Amino acid sequence: MGGEKETSRSRRDFLKTGWAALAAAAAGALRPRSVSAGPSASGEARSAFRTDPLERVRVGFVGVGGMGSVHVQNFLNIDRVEVRAVCDIVPEKVERVQKWVVEAGQPKPAGYSDGPWDFKRMCEREDLDLVFTATPWEWHVPVCVAAMKNGKHAATEVPAAITLEECWQLVETAESTGRHCLMMENCCYDRFELMTLNLVRRGRLGEVLHAECGYLHDLRDVKFSSQGEGLWRRQHSWKRNGNLYPTHGLGPVAQNMNINRGDAFDLLVSFSSPSRGLQEYARDRFGPDSPQAREKFALGDVNTSLIRTKLGKTIIVIHDTNLPRPYTRIHLVQGTKGVVRKWPHEVYIEGRSPRHEWEPFENYAPEFEHPLWNKLAVKGEGRGHGGMDFIEDYRLVECLLKGEPLDYDVYDAAAWSAVTALSERSVASAGKPQKFPDFTRGLWKTNPPLGIIGG
Ligand SMILES: NC(=O)c1ccc[n+]([C@@H]2O[C@H](COP(=O)([O-])OP(=O)(O)OC[C@H]3O[C@@H](n4cnc5c(N)ncnc54)[C@H](O)[C@@H]3O)[C@@H](O)[C@H]2O)c1
Numbered sequence: 436m437g438g439e440k441e442t443s444r445s446r447r448d449f450l451k452t453g454w455a456a457l458a459a460a461a462a463g464a465l466r467p468r469s470v471s472a473g474p475s476a477s478g479e480a481r482s483a484f485r486t487d488p489l490e491r492v493r494v495g496f497v498g499v500g501g502m503g504s505v506h507v508q509n510f511l512n513i514d515r516v517e518v519r520a521v522c523d524i525v526p527e528k529v530e531r532v533q534k535w536v537v538e539a540g541q542p543k544p545a546g547y548s549d550g551p552w553d554f555k556r557m558c559e560r561e562d563l564d565l566v567f568t569a570t571p572w573e574w575h576v577p578v579c580v581a582a583m584k585n586g587k588h589a590a591t592e593v594p595a596a597i598t599l600e601e602c603w604q605l606v607e608t609a610e611s612t613g614r615h616c617l618m619m620e621n622c623c624y625d626r627f628e629l630m631t632l633n634l635v636r637r638g639r640l641g642e643v644l645h646a647e648c649g650y651l652h653d654l655r656d657v658k659f660s661s662q663g664e665g666l667w668r669r670q671h672s673w674k675r676n677g678n679l680y681p682t683h684g685l686g687p688v689a690q691n692m693n694i695n696r697g698d699a700f701d702l703l704v705s706f707s708s709p710s711r712g713l714q715e716y717a718r719d720r721f722g723p724d725s726p727q728a729r730e731k732f733a734l735g736d737v738n739t740s741l742i743r744t745k746l747g748k749t750i751i752v753i754h755d756t757n758l759p760r761p762y763t764r765i766h767l768v769q770g771t772k773g774v775v776r777k778w779p780h781e782v783y784i785e786g787r788s789p790r791h792e793w794e795p796f797e798n799y800a801p802e803f804e805h806p807l808w809n810k811l812a813v814k815g816e817g818r819g820h821g822g823m824d825f826i827e828d829y830r831l832v833e834c835l836l837k838g839e840p841l842d843y844d845v846y847d848a849a850a851w852s853a854v855t856a857l858s859e860r861s862v863a864s865a866g867k868p869q870k871f872p873d874f875t876r877g878l879w880k881t882n883p884p885l886g887i888i889g890g
Contacts, residue, residue, distance in 0.1 A: 484845070486588070486615060488838030495520035495544075495563045495587075497554040497578050498570030499532045501663050502592055505819040506569060506619075507532050509828040511539040512814070516832055522547035522557045554578050558585040565590060565835065567619075571667040576601040579616050583608045588615040590831060593682045595848035599856045599872060602849035606874050609845040617831070617841050618848035620686035622764060624826040626812070627777045627796065628687035629805030631768050634775065635691045636887045637803070639784055641772030643692050648684030649753030651763045655716040658756070659727060669713070672734035676707050677858035678754040679734065682851045684764045685752055686843065690885055691768050692748060695846045699879040700871040701745045703854065705861035707735025712757030732757075740858045745879070752854060807889040830889055842888045849874040 494510060496503055499521060510516045521532045521544050529546040536544050545560070547553040551574070558566055558581040566582035568575055569592040576596050579589035589609075595618040596602045609616040622628060634640055658669040671679055694700060710732045717727040736757040742750040753765065766777035773784035781793035788794045807826055814829075815822030834841045850871065857869040873879065 484609075484615065485838060485840045486613065486835075489564055489835050491515040491517055492565055492832050492835050493517045493519045493563050494565045494567055495522065495557050495560065496532065497522045497557065497566060497568040498574065498592075499523045499528050500569065503567075503569030504532070505824055506567060506828055507535060509818055509825045510567075510832070511535065511541075512818075512825070513829055513832050515836060517541060518544050519562055520545045520547065520557050520560060522554045524548060524551055524553075552577075555581050558582045558587060563587050568592065571664075572597055572671070576604055579605055580608050583612040583614040583616060586612065586614065588617075588835065590615075590617050590619055591848070593618055593620055594680065594852040594855055595682075596852045597855060599853055602853050602856075602874065603872070606845050606849050615835075615841060616845040616848060617843055618682065618686075618852065619827055619831070620682050620843060620851070621820055621823045621827045622683040623687045623690060623842065624807065624823040624830070625687075625821065626805075626808050626823075627775075627780055628766060629808050630796065630799065630803050631687065631766070631775050631777075632691060632885075633803050633805045633887055634773075634782075634799070635768065635770070636885075639773060639803070640768065640770030640775070643748070643768055643770040645749045645769045646688040646692060647751040647753075647767040648688045648765050649751075649755070649763070650680045650683045651753060651755040651760060651765070653758065653760055653762070654756040655712065655759075658713065659717065659720065669730075672710075672713060672732045672757070673730065674733050675859055676710075676733045676735050676738075677705060677856075677860075677862050678738045678740050678752055678854055680754055680756065681740070681752050681854040681858070684766065685750070685851050685854060686847075687766065688750060688768060689847065689851060690843070692744065692750070693884045694744070695844075695850060695875055695879045696882040696884045697879070698744045698746045698748065699873060699875065700742050700850055700853075702743045702868045702870060703740055703857045703861060704866050704868050705738060705740035705858035706866050707739075707862045708737040710735050710757070712736045712759075716757075735862070738858060738862070740854060740861070742854070754858075806887065810889075833889070842885065846874045846878075 496507055499507060510518060518536045521529050523529050526548040529548045533543050533546055547557045565588045567590045568578040575591040579591050582589040596605060605616050635643055657664050659665060692698060713732045721727040736755060738754040740752045763778040768775050775782045780796040782796050782799050783793055811826045811829055812822050815825030818825040830842055853871060861867055861869045
């Protein structure tokens with residue numbers, strides 16, 4: 436982390452002298468078609484970042500393990516998508532995907548499995564529009580940057596980046612190349628989250644002032660597995676202490692709270708509990724003398740971060756992947772006229788719900804089910820995480836084909852992912868408040884809010 440001080444000093448210098456020039460250049464690169472700040476014909480507000488429509492989406496995948504495979508299968512079931520290339524350090528995984536693509540009636544995609552940097556060769560191909568990475572976290576930025584520098588749009592699994600420098604790298608590369616770079620946050624497309632967006636956009640919760648969210652998922656088996664994420668995810672718990680995986684809870688909440696579109700994250704404070712869960716688990720499962728039981732972990736079992744936005748609104752974000760517990764992302768969104776929470780699925784709207792009583796969300800589904808869910812839930816059934824993964828992939832392809840702004844962009848990827856680095860810094864300094872960089876460089880003030888997406 437010593438290098439970060441240097442980098443932030445030079446960044447400050449650059450802030451003084453370089454942003455005006457860069458912003459002017461970026462405005463040219465990114466916003467030639469972005470003038471429509473008002474609602475579209477479908478009544479939907481526009482965000483700034485859009486590119487020319489595509490006739491088809493030719494995609495190359497990097498990292499086709501657990502989640503990459505889900506995306507490949509989804510893409511093979513979306514019209515006007517061609518899977519042209521596939522890359523993984525494990526040749527058998529590349530071959531497996533090549534077989535799926537051929538079985539789906541498309542030509543065999545080119546395979547790349549010549550070591551961990553072979554994705555660069557793939558990104559140099561001319562016949563790709565989009566490079567999609569579902570690799571371990573530390574590869575997301577190198578792959579996205581290589582893709583954009585070679586003229587491709589870049590999509591990455593979550594989190595997009597680990598450090599603030601990486602967040603800036605994504606923003607700066609997207610701006611200088613004029614390519615999309617997005618973080619695939621599937622939880623924005625889950626049924627209840629979509630319905631929340633619909634309720635918020637239709638004013639039913641009033642002004643949203645506060646939210647609580649998180650990722651509380653017992654991953655002890657996964658972290659100690661001998662395959663998949665077990666090969667890399669546990670290592671992040673050795674040295675890092677903070678909120679390592681904030682975006683599943685935070686993404687949907689940020690959309691509801693107009694982050695980067697009227698408001699922005701401003702400050703964050705963060706504390707972690709002691710670290711016990713992984714040590715105890717390793718001792719119980721592998722024995723007290725096992726190599727696993729001798730591993731030391733820095734990651735506090737429960738990390739609680741509190742964000743204040745520029746407009747003074749508040750968000751609690753919790754991370755807990757080391758303790759025995761049922762799953763939740765909390766998803767509580769509270770406004771001046773009502774509140775929703777997802778675990779359990781409940782709604783309270785003043786003047787409509789019985790006073791002081793939660794109502795089952797089914798009471799609201801007939802009127803407030805999100806149009807995207809109505810349109811796509813059946814197609815997404817059985818395709819990963821209850822259908823939301825299919826909807827997120829479908830929306831990405833749809834926006835690229837139509838040349839419309841994406842539902843989240845590179846500024847969202849950077850701001851949502853920055854929570855990991857800022858929480859680590861706050862925890863390491865006894866909860867000292869950390870300032871969010873303004874990745875939009877002021878555009879958050881004028882960017883219009885997201886509409887009821889995909890309606
Ligand atoms: N959105 C979600 O719900 C969700 C769920 C699970 C995982 N994820 C995210 O997806 C990503 C991948 O997770 P996973 O569970 O699929 O892990 P995984 O370990 O199953 O898959 C990662 C794949 O990347 C390959 N790989 C590693 N380094 C590579 C490199 N340099 N070049 C090419 N291939 C490389 C591995 O061989 C493996 O096949 C992570 O960012 C994770 O956080 C998201």
